[in-house]
Every structure is written in C-alpha cells, then in structure tokens.
Amino acid sequence: MKLREGYILDSFCRRYVLKSKDDPSTVIKFNETAAFLWQKATEKGDFNEDDLYEALSAEYEVEETVARDAINQTIQGWTQLGLLE
Amino acid sequence: MAEAIINNPSYKTFFQLIRFALGTDTQLPQSISAAEWKDLYNLGVQQSLIGVLFEGIKRLPEELLPNEGMLMQWYGDAEYIAEVSDKAEKASQMWTRKYEDEGFRTCILKGQGNAAMYDEPKSRTAGDIDIYVFGGQEKVLEQTKKMGFTGDACYHHIHLDLPEDAVPVEVHYRASYGGLMDKYNKRIELWLDKEIQHTTPHNGYSIPSIKFNKIMQLAHMQHHFAFDGMSLRQLMDYYYVLSKEKDCDMTKELEYIGLSYFAEGIMHIMQQIFHLDKSHFIIAPERRRGEIILANVMEGGRFGFYRKDKYGDMNFITRNIHHTADLIYFCYLFPNQYYKMLIRYTKRFVYKRILGKEYEEEDL
Numbered sequence: 493m494k495l496r497e498g499y500i501l502d503s504f505c506r507r508y509v510l511k512s513k514d515d516p517s518t519v520i521k522f523n524e525t526a527a528f529l530w531q532k533a534t535e536k537g538d539f540n541e542d543d544l545y546e547a548l549s550a551e552y553e554v555e556e557t558v559a560r561d562a563i564n565q566t567i568q569g570w571t572q573l574g575l576l577e
Numbered sequence: 578m579a580e581a582i583i584n585n586p587s588y589k590t591f592f593q594l595i596r597f598a599l600g601t602d603t604q605l606p607q608s609i610s611a612a613e614w615k616d617l618y619n620l621g622v623q624q625s626l627i628g629v630l631f632e633g634i635k636r637l638p639e640e641l642l643p644n645e646g647m648l649m650q651w652y653g654d655a656e657y658i659a660e661v662s663d664k665a666e667k668a669s670q671m672w673t674r675k676y677e678d679e680g681f682r683t684c685i686l687k688g689q690g691n692a693a694m695y696d697e698p699k700s701r702t703a704g705d706i707d708i709y710v711f712g713g714q715e716k717v718l719e720q721t722k723k724m725g726f727t728g729d730a731c732y733h734h735i736h737l738d739l740p741e742d743a744v745p746v747e748v749h750y751r752a753s754y755g756g757l758m759d760k761y762n763k764r765i766e767l768w769l770d771k772e773i774q775h776t777t778p779h780n781g782y783s784i785p786s787i788k789f790n791k792i793m794q795l796a797h798m799q800h801h802f803a804f805d806g807m808s809l810r811q812l813m814d815y816y817y818v819l820s821k822e823k824d825c826d827m828t829k830e831l832e833y834i835g836l837s838y839f840a841e842g843i844m845h846i847m848q849q850i851f852h853l854d855k856s857h858f859i860i861a862p863e864r865r866r867g868e869i870i871l872a873n874v875m876e877g878g879r880f881g882f883y884r885k886d887k888y889g890d891m892n893f894i895t896r897n898i899h900h901t902a903d904l905i906y907f908c909y910l911f912p913n914q915y916y917k918m919l920i921r922y923t924k925r926f927v928y929k930r931i932l933g934k935e936y937e938e939e940d941l
Contacts, residue, residue, distance in 0.1 A: 504635050504652060505642055516656050519649070 493539055493567070494577040501530050510575070520573060526566050541567065582868070582875050583849055587613070591620045592850050595809070598633025599816070600696075601852040605641060614643040618651065624874070625810035627651065628658035628700035658702050665689055665703035668744040670781035672708050679720060682711040683783060684776045686749060687794065687814070690784035694817035702810055705745035707734070709752055709773060709785075717750040752785075752793060758917055761835030765796050768834055790818045791827065791859055792834065799839045802870060803918060806877030812846060819847060819857045827859040838911045842866030846874075866910050897926060 498513045501522070508527035512518040522530065525548075532547040533539045544563045548554065554562075570576050582588060590613060596602030609617070621627040631651050634642070642648060669689045676683045686707040692698040710717045721728075721735060728737040734749040752769035753762065769792060776783040785793070794815055801807040831837040840860045845867020847853040888896040904922055908915040928934045 505637070505648060506639070507648070507652075509649075509652065511656065516660050517653065519653060519656075521649070 493533075494537065495530070495533050495570075496575050496577050499575065501527060501534070503527065520575075525562055526569070529563065529566050582872050587616050588620075588875065591617055594630055594633055595626065595813075595850065596852050597636070598629050598631075599813075599851065605637070609641055609643070611644055611647070614647050618643075618647065624808045625702040626808075626813065627654045628662075628702055629695070629697075629813060631655035632697050632700050655700065659699035662689075662692060662699040662701060662703045665706060665744050666692070666698075666780070668706050668746070669708070672706055672746060673782040675724065676708070676710050676720070679724070681717070681720060684709045684711075684773060684785055685782045686752070686785065687790075687797070689782070690779070690790070691794075691814040691817065693779055693784065694814075694821060701814075703744075705747055707747050707749055709749040711773075712750070714750040717748060721748055752789075753796065758835060758914055761913065764834045765792065765836070768830070769793055769796075787818060787821045788825075791825075792830070792836070794818060795831075795836050795840055795843065796834075798843070799836065799914070802839070802873060803915070807874055809850075809874055812843070812851070812874065815843065816847060816851045816853055819853060819859065823856045825857075825859060828861075831860055835913045838863070838866055838913065839870075842868075842870040842910075846871050869907070869910060897930075901926075 499510050500513060502509050502511055508522040508524065510520040510522055510530065528551065529544050529548065532544060536543050541560070541563055544567075545556070545559055548559050548563065549556070552559075567576070583592075590606050590609060593602065593604060593606065594617060597605060617630070618627075621630045631654070634648075634651060643651070666689055669685045673683050673685065686709050688704060688707055689698075692701040692703065695701050710720070712720070718730060718735060721737070726737050726739075728735045728748075730736075733751045733753065734747045737746045737748060739746060751766060752773045753766040769789065772789040772792070773785055775786040775789065777786070794811070798807050798811050798815065801811070827840075828837065831840050837860060841863035842865075844858045844860055844862035845864055847858070848855065848862050849867065850871070888899045891899065901919075901922065904915065904919045908919055
C-alpha cells in the first residue's frame with residue numbers, strides 16, 4: 493500500500509489533522525493512533541499491515557489482536573476517504 | 578467610557594489572551610465558557626488577530642481550550658491566514674524584482690516588513706502590498722505605466738488595477754501617510770523622506786528602519802483613527818516595532834512633527850494592553866488619550882467596519898450635537914491635529930443641512 497501524496501499531517505493542542513496541500517480547507521481529524529500510523533506509513537513509503545503492526549507494538553504496549561484491529565480499522569477509514577493510492 | 582473598555586469583563590479575557598499569545602503575561606482566567614469563546618473569536622475577527630491568538634491557544638492547558646468545533650474553526654482560519662501571508666510574502670518578492678529589474682530601488686512598507694518582526698510571521702493577518710519605489714512621483718508613475726499597469730493615483734501612491742485573485746498592491750512614491758494639518762504633514766513627509774534611505778534587505782526585498790516604522794506607522798494609525806478606524810492588529814504591529822529597540826525617546830521629534838499627543842495615547846495602550854516594558858516607549862504615556870483611542874479601536878475594529886453609530890437612535894439635531902461634542906473633545910485631547918476636521922465638519926453641516934448646497938470635500 494501507498495499513501496496518496498498531497499497531504500500533510502499537522503498537530504495542535506494534542507489534536508492531529510491531515511490537511512490537503514491543494515485545498516487547505518480540507519482537514520481530516522485523526523486520533524493519536526491514526527496520526528502515529530500515518531507518520532510511520534509516510535516514513536516507510538510502500539507499506540503493509542505487518543509494517544504498521546511492528547511500528548505500533550514497538551511504541552505501545554498493546555495486545556496483538558487489539559493492535560491489528562486498530563490498524564485494520566484505520567486502513568479501512570483511509571481507503572474510504574481516498575487517502576491510499 | 579474608555580476606562581470601562583480596559584476593565585470590561587468581556588474584553589479583559591481578550592486582552593489577557595493577547596498578552597498570553599505574545600508572552601508578556603502568563604496569567605490566565607480560571608475558566609472560559611463556550612459563550613466567552615464565541616465572543617473572543619468574534620473579537621479576534623474584528624481586530625484581525627485570529628492567527629496571533631491561535632498561537633496562544635496552542636499553548637493553553639486542556640481545561641481552558643474551546644470546544645472541538647470552535648478549536649477546529651480557529652485552526653482552519655489560522656491556516657488560511659498563513660496561506661494568505663505566504664502569498665503576500667511571494668508577492669512582495671515578485672514586485673520588488675519587477676521594479677528593481679528596471680533599475681528602481683524599492684522597499685516594502687508595513688505588511689510583510691512587520692510580519693518579519695512577529696514570533697510567528699505567518700500568524701499575522703496580511704493585507705495588501707505597500708511597495709515604496711524610489712525616484713519620485715513622476716518617474717515612478719511613468720515606470721508603472723511602462724510596465725503595463727494602471728490604477729488610481731493619489732498624492733502618496735497608486736493603487737494598481739490587478740486581477741481579483743492577485744494580492745492588492747499600492748505603489749508608493751511618498752513615504753508619508755500624513756497627519757491632519759498641512760504644517761505637520763510637510764514635516765512628517767520630510768522626516769520620512771530622509772529616514773527611508775536606510776533600508777535593510779530581508780528575504781528577497783528591503784524593509785525600512787525601525788526608526789522609520791516608529792514614525793510612519795504612527796502617522797498611518799492616526800490617519801485611520803481620524804478617518805475610518807484602526808484595529809488592534811495595527812497596534813500589535815506597532816508593539817513589535819517598538820519592542821525591537823530600547824531607550825529611544827523621541828519626544829522632541831514627535832512634538833516637531835505633530836504626533837506627540839497621539840503617540841502618548843498609543844504608549845498608554847502599549848503599557849495597559851500589551852504590557853510593553855517602558856524602556857521601549859518613545860514618549861511618556863497619557864491615559865485619557867490612550868483610552869479614547871482604545872475605545873475607538875474596540876468599537877470599530879478593522880477600518881471601522883464594525884462601528885455602529887452610537888448616536889444612531891437620536892434625532893438629527895441631537896446626533897449632530899453629540900458628534901460635534903466628540904470632535905471638540907478630540908480637539909482638546911489632540912490639540913495640534915483635529916481643528917481642521919472640526920472646521921470641515923462644521924462647513925459640511927452648514928452647506929448641506931442649512932444652505933442646502935453641495936459641499937466639496939477638501940483633501941486632507
């Protein structure tokens with residue numbers, strides 16, 4: 493998987509938002525986990541669920557099923573929003 | 578009336594938030610209700626301070642933050658302000674190149690030059706580009722025409738006709754923004770003409786000296802104060818100008834160019850609202866003048882757009898008596914500047930209302 497280009501992850505007041513470079517009025521709110529996963533996916537370039545699980549489990553103490561569930565839901569959300577290539 | 582503005586509870590939090598954003602005060606209210614946040618946001622819009630205030634909001638503890646909707650609205654506005662600021666910065670560089678490529682020396686007045694002094698330059702609400710082009714009115718207008726631009730020219734500048742989506746541009750050939758009285762206008766003009774020679778390069782364009790900004794922006798604020806209205810954004814610009822230098826008393830110069838009374842009022846606002854240290858003052862503050870300027874700023878906001886006629890409900894005669902009384906009070910507080918306005922106001926009243934004739938406005 494690859495993230496669609498043209499978005500910037502921003503944060504303020506412990507909130508996370510994804511903004512479009514072309515249309516600054518388009519802002520998508522992220523929770524902390526989604527922001528973390530977006531950052532890791534950006535760093536990786538071409539990524540899969542295992543890459544994200546590896547990154548998430550290295551950062552947070554979390555059960556594998558819970559972590560994979562969160563990753564699946566996040567990826568699903570990104571797909572629905574057209575954030576993946 | 579003006580005293581009430583400084584102590585008005587709804588303004589009190591707004592002024593606290595300004596100081597918190599600037600870092601001149603760490604005091605914060607115990608809580609801010611949703612209704613108060615709405616008022617703070619509206620005041621921020623009226624005074625063109627949304628971006629700067631958001632810099633403060635980002636540092637607030639969680640319990641003081643506005644609700645999510647308001648926070649996102651503020652974030653979106655601040656992002657838009659940053660985008661406009663970016664455009665203004667690029668336009669400043671582009672217009673500088675346009676004239677300098679043709680052999681004309683230039684300098685960017687106010688706007689982006691002021692933004693450069695802010696802790697977060699992109700948080701400043703940008704307006705149009707004011708580019709000063711050296712060479713005098715005739716040569717500058719001729720060159721502007723040669724470059725294919727037209728516009729409305731006046732004594733100081735030409736406002737260029739540009740496409741709607743372009744950053745508006747004023748090409749200045751005189752640095753002054755005038756006092757109200759001819760005698761002082763001339764003195765301000767001569768002072769600024771001399772001082773504008775001292776420019777500094779900054780990010781692809783030149784900016785004037787701090788000393789120049791202290792006088793030019795003061796004269797400019799007085800002009801807006803007299804004719805339409807000024808905003809706290811202009812005062813915040815001035816706060817940053819003043820904060821760049823210490824121990825520079827300009828009392829004598831200010832008296833000579835007729836700006837001393839207005840400057841005294843501005844210093845009062847700098848002290849009371851922005852908590853600027855007195856070592857940065859250019860003249861001693863004066864309370865009554867400061868209070869009347871601040872009242873004008875808070876009532877009218879940017880260019881006076883938000884001002885309601887406080888005498889609007891009165892009949893024609895009572896309303897005019899009140900307006901004249903206000904002007905007389907202005908003449909009393911700013912004795913070297915407002916007589917001309919009082920004369921003009923009286924003349925217009927006599928011509929239009931008593932004689933029923935058209936009154937031709939004098940160019941001040």
